[in-house]
Amino acid sequence: MASAIPTLQGMAKKRKADIFRRTDAERRLRQGERLSRLLRVLHRIMGPGRWDADALAREIEVSPRTIHRIMQTLSMANVPWYFCKEQGCYRVRAGFRLPGSDSDECSGTLIDRKTLKSTVDTLLAELNRTVGLLSHLSEELSKHSKKG
Secondary structure: OOOOOOHHHEEEEEEEHHHHOHHHHHHHHHHHHHHHHHHHHHHHHHHOOOOOHHHHHHOOOOOHHHHHHHHHHHHHOOOOEEEEEEOEEEOOOOOOOOOOOOOOOOOOOOOHHHHHHHHOOOOOOOHHHHHHHHHHHHHHHHHHHHOO
């Protein structure tokens, strides 16, 4: 017959879970810290210098294992990093930009529709002029080929 009295072992587990339960504010703080570390690592490997796991761990003040987890996270985010064996450091492929980091909206200048329409109209007019010149050139070449 099962006893209705809780065991000491079961009570110890429950108390331990209550002690380690985090508040929402604590979880958000930890997530912010993780994001901060990830961005600091990304900034370092995108810039000059030679950064391997040990050097990054010392700089960011975490363990090398944490650096490896951060690098896995960067891979999942499609950051094209690689380990350069010649230099013994992490690198990011040339030309990589964070999405949105070089858009017009981020630079503070929005392209309005009137400006865009004006630019498109100018390009179309130039294109029509070029097509007209090419047509004229083709006609002239046809005339000269018939004479010769």
